[in-house]
Amino acid sequence: MKRTPSGSYDYLIVGAGFAGSVLAERLATQLGKRVMVIDRRPHIAGNAFDHYNEDGVWVHRYGPHIFHTNAQRIVDYLSQFTEWRPYEHRVLAQVNDQQVPIPINLTTLNMLYDLDLDETQAAEFLTSRAEPVENIRTSEDVVVSQVGRELYEMFFRGYTRKQWGLDPSELDKSVTARVPTRTNTDDRYFTDSFQIMPKDGYTALFENLLAHPNITLQLGVDFEAVRDQVDYHHLIYTGPIDEYFGYQLGKLPYRCLRFQHETLNQEVFQPVGVVNYPSEDVPYTRITEYKYLTGQQHPKTSVTYEFPTDQGDPYYPIPRAENTELYRRYRALANATPGVTFLGRLGSYRYYNMDQVVGQALATFEYLAEAHAGDSLA
Ligand code: FAD
Structure with a gap:
């Protein structure tokens, strides 16, 4: 346990994305725990962060985030913090001079x-x-x-x-594992039973998740800067697992993205939310137009081009056997480190959709709550 005069917390949570924020909410409201949440970015919501840009167009800073799930209990949980609007995502692929539905x-x-x-x-x-x-x-x-x-x-x-x-x-x-092809005319990108977007956006949903008075939030703060200064009993770490251990076994490789955001002086740019560009003649993979996702009416429109790169923030774990093996070795270190729980896509070195991360956070909460009940009985 670390001590400072500034007061003590039951939990220090690193990362204000879905993993960290859902756990903070559960621990504060269900167990009455005092929780500090920090994030090195200047905002909450992790990669799901959305905001109004300088032209007043509602955009997603880290690329399009579309909520879809088959899990009623995840929807029920999140519905405490947001209303929803229905949104069925559609994607076209630019092939030669045509834009055709994908999946095929x-x-x-x-x-x-x-x-x-x-x-x-x-x-x-x-x-x-x-x-x-x-x-x-x-x-x-x-x-x-x-x-x-x-x-x-x-x-x-x-x-x-x-x-x-x-x-x-x-x-x-x-x-x-499987190429999704359809022989009918269904052109929805996802087939999940829930295809919905938070009505006021993800950031508003996160504001509600983190609103409990037992939760203290500090943004623009890196774990390294406070690890010896905040007084806490247990650490929840949703950042990169290899970074926590000082990359002592080597770096877990990630594919990164560069986002090029543009606002255009026209109401509509493309016919659907996302157009994929499979050809190697252009360096980007896809263009997103946010108004389809948000439902916003505006005389201008905003789009984002995605350029995959090797440098930058970690986004996609690279799915190769040697990387899974390296992660296993970090996981063994994590298992041998008492007082710390690792989760989220960076803590698990796994591409998770948002609903999966919420599910993982709720399951982790159940586990911590049982341990807490055990402690109380002891
Ligand atoms: P994050 O959202 O990444 O949150 C982790 C937070 O921890 C970050 O804010 C980071 O700044 C902070 N942090 C890390 N290390 C430190 C440190 N040392 N100190 C302080 N803070 C730290 N999912 C879907 O369901 N639908 C989609 O359409 C979808 N689209 C996606 C598109 C892209 C381009 C990407 C990359 C992902 C997409 N996802 C989508 C996945 C979704 O982003 C993740 O499921 C979700 O963000 C995971 O939440 P998390 O809390 O684990 O991680």
Whole structure:
């Protein structure tokens, strides 16, 4: 336990994203714990942060965040902190001079090949294109064996090379376990039973999560700067697990993104929320137009181009066997470190969607609450 004269906390939580903020809320409201939450960024909400830019257009700073889940209990939990608006996400892919629905569906096939297939014929078409691969090892094998080489090259090869900086033939098959293709005209990107966006945005949702008087929030504060100054019993760490241990086993590799935000003097830029650019002729992977996601009416519109890079904030753990192994070794160190709980996408070195992180935080709370009940009985 660390001591300072400034008062003591039951929990110090590093990171005000979904993982840290959900746990802070539960610990404060359910167990009456005193919690300090810090974040090195100048704002709450982690990567889900949204705000009104200088032109008054509502944007997501770290790329499009679309809430979708099949878990009623996650929706029930978050509904205490926000109202919702329905939003079904749609994505088009720019292929040659056409913008076609992705995941590949009946419309995609008819547009690309100038055909008039029905559902049965589309299924037959895909089967006839598939190229059997005897031993499926890589991401390329998965896609080629399901939709054939031509569609693989149109939609997957270039996009994956840009996204990961690796050819699909170098990525494990688990990265693309299944290629979602549809033979009907359903053009929704997700099929989850809940496809909704927080009505007033993610940042407003987080303000409500963190509003409890037992929660003290400090922004623009790095854990390193306060680790020996704040007086706490237990640490919840949602930052990068390798950073916590001073990278002593080596750095866990991440793919990073550079976001180029632009506001345009026109009401609409593109026909849907996201357009993907699979071709390697352009350096970005996709363009997002936020007004589709937020429902905002405004005479201007804001878009974000995403450029994958090796440098910058950690976004996507790189799914390769040697990285999973390195993470396992950090996890062993974490298990041998009493008084600290690691979670969230950076603490778990795992790409999680928001609903999954909320689920992980709620499960961690249950675990801590049981330990707390045990302590009280002791
Ligand atoms: P984060 O939101 O990253 O929060 C961690 C916080 O910890 C950060 O704010 C960071 O500043 C802080 N921190 C780290 N280290 C320290 C330190 N040493 N000291 C102080 N503070 C520290 N999910 C979906 O469900 N739908 C989507 O559409 C979607 N789109 C995405 C798009 C992109 C481009 C990316 C990268 C992710 C997307 N996600 C999406 C995933 C979503 O962002 C994550 O599930 C969610 O942000 C995870 O929450 P978290 O709390 O684990 O991490």
